[in-house]
Amino acid sequence: MNMDFVKEHRHGWVQSSFALMLVLLLAGCGGNDPNKAIGESEAEAVAVPNAQLNAQSLAEAESQALQADASVPLESLPPGSIAPKVAYTSGAIARKAALVGTLAYRFYNASNGAHLYTISTTERDEWVGNSSFTLEGPAFSVAASSSPGLSPVHRFYNVRNGARFYTASETERANVAATLPHYRYEGVEYHASQVAGTGLVPLYRFYVPSKEFHFYTADEAEKAYIRANLSDVYSYEGIGYHVLSTQTTPEDPPEARVIKHPGVGLTLSDLQTLKANVDQGREPWKSGFNNLANRPNARITYAGRGGPFAKVSRAPDENLNAWRSDMAAISDQALMWYFTQNERYAKTAKWLLLRWATTHVEFSGRESMLDLGDYAAAFVGGAEILRSTYPGWTEADTATVKTYFKNVLIPAANPYGESMFGAANKGSLSLVALGLMAIYNDDAELLDKVVYQTRTLAHIGLRNSNDIGMLGDYLRDQGHAHGQLASLTMLAEALWSQGIDIYSDFDNRLLAAGEYWARVNEFVPTTALPFGTTDRYYTSDVTNRGWDGANRGSVALTQLYGAYVLRKGIQAPFIAQRRLGTSVGGTAFLFLKESDTSKATPPPPLPIPSATSITSGFSSADIGGPSQAGAATYAAGKWNVAGSGWGIWDALDSSHFAYKALTGNSTIIAKVESVENTHPSAMAGVMMRTSLESGAPRAWMAINSNGQALQNMTKLAVYGSSNYANKALTNGSSGPINWVKLERIGNIITGYISPDGTNWAATNVGRINAPVPDTIYVGLVTTSVTSKLNNSVFSNVQITGGDGGAPIVIPAAPAMLLASPGDGAVPLRWQASFGATSYTVHRSTFSGGPSETIASGVKGSSYTDTSVTNGTTYYYTVTATNATGTSGSSPVDSATPR
Secondary structure, eight states: OTTTTHHHHTTTTOSSSEEEEEOOTTTSSEEEEEEEEEEOHHHHHHHEEEEOOHHHHHHHHTTTTTGGGGSGGGGGGOTTTTHHHHHHHHIIIIIHHTTTTTEEEEEEEETEEEEEEEHHHHHHHHHTTTEEEEEEEEEEEEESOOOOOOOOEEEEEETOOOOEEEEEOHHHHHHHHHOOTTEEEEEEEEESSSSOOTTTTEEEEEEETTEEEEEEEEHHHHHHHHHHHOOTTTTEEEEEEEEEEEESOOOOOOOOOOSSSSOOOOHHHHHHHHHHHHTTTTTHHHHHHHHHHSSSSGSTTOSSSSOOEEETTTTBBHHHHHHHHHHHHHHHHHHHHHHHHHHHHHHHHHHHHHHHHOOOOOSSSSSSHHHHHHHHHHHHHHHHHHHHHHHOOOHHHHHHHHHHHHIHHHHOOOOOOOOOOOOOHHHHHHHHHHHHHHHHTHHHHHHHHHHHHHOOOOOTTSSBBBBTOTTTTTOOHHHHHHHHHHHHHHHHHHHHHTBOOOOTTTHHHHHHHHHHHHHTTTTOOOOOEEEESSEEESSSSSSSSTTHHHHHHHOOOOOOOIIIIIOOOOOHHHHHHHHTTSSSOGGGGGGOOOOOOOBBBBOOOOOOOOEEESSSOOEEEEESSOOOOOEEEEEEEEEEEEESSSSSSSTOOBEEEEEEEESSSSEEEEEEEEEEOSSOOOOEEEEEEESSTTTOOOEEEEETSOOEEEEEEEBBBBBTTHHSSSSEESOOOOOOEEEEEEEETTTEEEEEEEESSSSEEEEEEOOSSSSSSSSSEEEEEEOOSEEEEEEEEEEEEEETTTTOOOOOOOOOOOOOOOEOOOOEEEEEEEOTTTOEEEEEEESSSSSSSOOEEEEEOOTTTTTOOSSSSTTOOOOEEEEEOOOOOOOOOOOEEEOOOO
């Protein structure tokens, strides 16, 4: 038993390691109040249609369990026939449920102290990205779809306190919907059993009057402990219903990963469809093929560009153009072979590839990874076509190319060490090169690593973005912005070919990124939010909107259209609009499809640490011999940290540190409200360090007395070394950028800044070198750079393992809203608000006019309005809500569906 559980629950909130369940079931309850007890005894709490069970009838039913006919629907059993119904469920249905068991994931909501559950992986990943929610793992299993004998569990949302309400009683569902307007119906969440059975465990229900929500637990020891020790806080209400324990859910043995070939974006089925379209003269595929055939590298007479060479380098350039030309030709010649079946093309592609593979031994230069990313789809894609379709290709040829990739090209794609990637497009180019070569090499370990890095590294991958779809390079210039989008999309397409769906990550983030890029380059008025990378933090958009390079981004946009519109049925209005004005030049026609029914599975949840507010529990340390002892105090939602010290830049390490020792992945967030001006270099911020000894490896993000955002990493491995690790990010005059954050995942520490607590830009990334400690020290830091105390004030402090006791404040309005002109629909995306638990969407039919509410209780930061008429212009705003209140309105955006 976790004894912290006692203290936590006496404060009216829950964060234990047990299987707590926010499932509100009033089976057989006569009233319509979801807070009413359903009975003190377990037997009284169980109900089935047309029957009231008790302990005696349950006992009698158990003796008949094996006599039930599993083929008979439960509804067909005689009304009031208790024993057969229990027998049916305890036998056949329990086994059926076990076979279809789906994990229910438990989250803790720091904003209201409740727990909530979902079986939806999409919703799970959205909640993982919500700073108020903490993923606490799978708690039990249920049936995702209907089966005879199982009851649908209905979900409601309590708009007053943000808690979820679940019930398996049809009577109660109807009563709640009819008489409790603050409970909004959200549909069937899953299916469960209302009676006991083999393989099933009871879900015990408690009610917390002080917070007006319920939670459930399937843990017998926990149930007993709460009843014995916490009855003043938790009122026991009996059994809700029965679920499958995570311990009893059968698991299939793990299967070895089988990498599919061809599988770097074009499958064999894709190639066959393309060839049929070209052979039949269908447009635009026929014109696309003709353009391909007229390219110099695709001509049947192509004989190389002077290579191969033993050494190739970029920055400084050496033999680079010869390598580039031949890598492009490998793809073009292989494609021409497949489309024409003329073996001369296949022989040329094979000759080029094997000559480089047996001659080239060094790819060097500061920017080797950029060329490898730019050309990976070409040389790996061509190699895949030869390997999979050309009879003259041998296993020995495959082995030769694998060796070339492993020994020469893969090291050059990540030359600066583990997770040491350049910012934004540079890192994404490394990832796509590594991912595609891992597929060719059947290297599942490397491929899994690339997937992990793409989903976790916040300065280069999917997390190098915000809710409205801005990627890290989007405020640099539109060419590099396209490069980052194109690399991540090409990698996502290759992973889809392998059955891995990262398109769905972070609320379809690549769709948002493609829509934003297409929108601004179609000259749609769009106000950018501050954002950036480890290269630079940008506070305004002065880029070359309307960029028409790379055939207007046609390859990436075609892939995104296929991924979201064709496969997932999600509209992408600006992507579609930009594609209409784009020719079939380049290789976009290769990814153009009329339909796509292929499937892929999202990866498991990410290990991204969550944070909750903290009101007590910081320890204090004066590090590096400051002249005065510091202190940290909390009151009314704010921390005051007073510290002296001589500075914390680089080798200096003299400050006051209020900290917690945290094991494993962790994070801390704070808004720096004020920094006492004891010195121009006085500062306050957040810090992570491996020990409390002066000079220990450490990272901090801080605001100085001039309002500048600063960052520093000392004795950590950082791409670009001190030029990247230690710098000022803002000049203090471009608006308040005073939110700071640090995050540890494994051996990687990432520093962020933000104007609002949700629009986080990863500006510093470092690696803790071995030995990597399990526990590091995480907290608030101040330094005065004098002998005086610097009294600095922090608000909104959240940390992994916090107590959740801070007052909930009304969220700020969403900083940005974007509306898109769909067909009979208007997709909306907005930047999330810190501390919000839901959003309300408002709409008007004329600018500045009164609006109507069209959706409330919206989770996440997107919504599609389907109650529109094509040709009518609509004006939208969004407000953010939590248990304390509702924000003002977001900026207005309009769209005219068409």
